[in-house]
Amino acid sequence: MRLVIAQCTVDYAGRLTAHLPLAERLLILKQDGSVLVHSDGGSYKPLNWMSPPCRMEESEPTPTQADAGIERIWTVRHTKTDDTLEVSIYRILHDSEHDLGVDPGLEKDGVEAHLQKLLAEHIEVLGPGYSLVRREYMTAIGPVDILARDAQNASVAVEIKRRGEIDGVEQLTRYLELMNRDPLLAPVRGVFAAQEIKPQARTLAEDRGIECLVVDYDALRGMDDPSTRLF
Template identity: 65%
Template sequence: MRVLIARCAVDYSGRLDAHLEPATRLIMVKADGSVLIHADGGSYKPLNWMSAPCTCEVRPAEGEESAAGIREIWDVRSDRSDDRLVISLYGVTEDFSHPFGPEPGLVKDGVEAHLQELLAGQIHLLGAGVTLLRREYPTPIGPVDIMALDTDGTHLAVEIKRRGEIDGVEQLTRYLEYLNRDRSLQAVRGIFAAREIKPQARVLAEDRGIECLILDYDAMRGFDNPEDRLF
């Protein structure tokens, strides 16, 4: 990655036109060719950018450009569209490059696969006497995360999400409609389980007779013992 701290002006043309007046900014050029311009603020979002694949041509300022104090022009063009990013450099304070090497990628903790594995091993969280029948229970419209059986012989179809939203309730509703037409199964009841369930999703689920279950990820991993809490 190449990183510059420079006084620059930026002009963008493409789906819309935008202009940044001269100011000191951070310019990042990534290994894939992406160019990003950041201000000292605004969190992670750049002021403007050009995504790869793109081509950058650099030339010295000429004529009126040079007279206006510009030293160098970067002309960055998208390889897939007419989008264009022109960076006019007035002065560079820092300019350095550093190889990062291969990126192993982000490993998310507490995703649906982890929650499914933990809930299958702690199936009692669905109720006393509940037994696990199968994870990834197959149906023609997709696998149900967990299929279990309660003491009354009712099958429990469990849909697990990290964050429970309306789409997840709709997904479980489709599974229940299909499963309840299967004569090999007795009554099938739905449970919508997530670390967090949005209020609208909870209202919809309960209106459809679907139980909502909040999963305490830390407690399920044994990192949080409720008996040790002061409050």
Template identity: 80%
Template structure:
């Protein structure tokens, strides 16, 4: 991972356009090719980002840009959509690279682990004709919670969360990117399953062709809801 703290402005062009005016920010470049722009606030969420597959090129500024104080121009281009993230660097305050090694992945808490077990046992919740291939299907970047097949025999990758947010969709997107390179699995569709799915996560998932599934944990455990009974 490369970490750069720089005075910069940022422009994004694609399905929507966005501009970040000149300020000091953290630029995070990950080994999977993603680039994230962070401020000193806003918790974990970046101000702007480009998800893989994408490429980064660094160019010298044009004369008028150099006159304005720009020293480098980063262009991050998405390989599939041609969306473009342009970072205009004015001054670099810090630049370092770190090898983080292989991450073991997020360890599920008790509820998520139980949801995975229950969904594997009740795989028909994904839809009629679905069958389980295996739980914890390993990829190069970690295990997919469930690998199944639909009624037509096509592969389905399922990522499970208690509360589904954008990070979970991004995680499933990375798994799908790798799995679809395997001719024995492709084409692989994705299902993002959770007890609760945030609206932003649902929008992102649907934009990427990922189906969302809200799970009723109590119903899956067979807990009787007295409020819904007449007698």
């Protein structure tokens, strides 16, 4: 990894064209050829970048460019598409090389899959007398997160999101429409479950007769079998 702090302009041409005016920025050149252009603010997204697979070529400026104060040109070309990133360097303020080795990678926990598993294990939070039919119930247009039956033995399709937004309601609506054509299942009610449900999504869901359920991840986790807990 090479770290360069430089006064530069940047031009990108590919899926769109973009330009960065002259300023001091951090340029990161990774082992795989990728380049990141960062400013001293914003979030984790670089101002501009080139994703691998790509290759960087360093070249001397033309006389015209040199007259404009450009010291050198970096041309980064994507290997498969013809995306190009051109960095015109006016002044280098820092330049260092570091050998980091391969990273062992990130270990995650707590995303939608876990929420689905927890809700399936504690299907009673949907209401008294509910029973689980199965998780990832397959339909022609994709798997429904959870299929259950209520106390009256009627089918209930549950769509689970971390954040409940409008597209989740649309998804559940498509499933319900399809499942309600199946005489073995119909009538199927819908439950839209999420840790947080946006007002627009709630309105759309209730307008379509879909029940909204806000689930508490920590509370569900607390209902785990005591034998699996630490204390």
